[in-house]
Amino acid sequence: MLTGKQKRFLRSEAHHLDPIFQVGKGGVNEAMLVQIGEALEKRELVKISILQNNEDGKHEVAKHLAEGTKAELVQLIGHTVVLYKVSVNNKRIDLP
Template sequence: MLTGKQKRYLRKEAHHLSPVFQVGKSGINKNMLDQIDETLEKRELIKVSVLQNNFEDKHDLADQIAKGTDALVVQIIGNIIVLYRESVEKNQIELP
């Protein structure tokens, strides 16, 4: 679980990032979760965009992705989900 200070720090770090994945009307599948998992291992902090043709709740989608990849939801703002997971091999982000 992240503290408020850690979430603020991660939001600051994620501000300049562009979304790496897009969730469309087909939703989330196993292949997408595997790709997000690999990307989190390399980058630790990513953004996922929810397209407007997806009618599922953004909070439910964020929870599904977080559970499927063992990540933490940092923020949901608009149609963007920010996810964080500490890397096992390439630990780049030092949390306060």
Template sequence: MLKGKQKRFLRAKAHHLNPIFQVGKGGVNDHLVQQVEDALEARELIKISVLQNCEQDKNQVAEEIYRPAKAELVQIIGNTIILYKESREKKQIVLPN
């Protein structure tokens, strides 16, 4: 569970990132969740864009992605979801206490 200070730190780090996944009309599926897990292992911090044609609510989309991926939800801002998961092998981000 992330603390407020850690979430602020991650939001600042994610500010310059571009979304690497888009959720559209098809919604969330197992393949997308697996790709998100792989990306989190490689990068630790990612953005996901929820497109206008997505039939699901952005909060529901976020929950369907971060829970199976065992990631932390940093923020949902507009139609963008920010996720964090500490990498087992390629640790790059050091969180403040």
């Protein structure tokens, strides 16, 4: 579980990132979760965009992404989700 200070730090780190995944009409599926998990292992911090044609609520999508990848939900702002997961092999971010 992340503290408020750690979430603030991660939000500032994620500010300049571009979304690397999009959740569309099909919603969240198993293949997407595997790919996002691999990206989290490489980068530790990823942004995901939820498209307007998504049929699920954005809060449900964010929760499903976080649980499916076993990552921490850092932020849900607008239709953008920021996830963080500590990398086993590629540790880059040192939390305060």
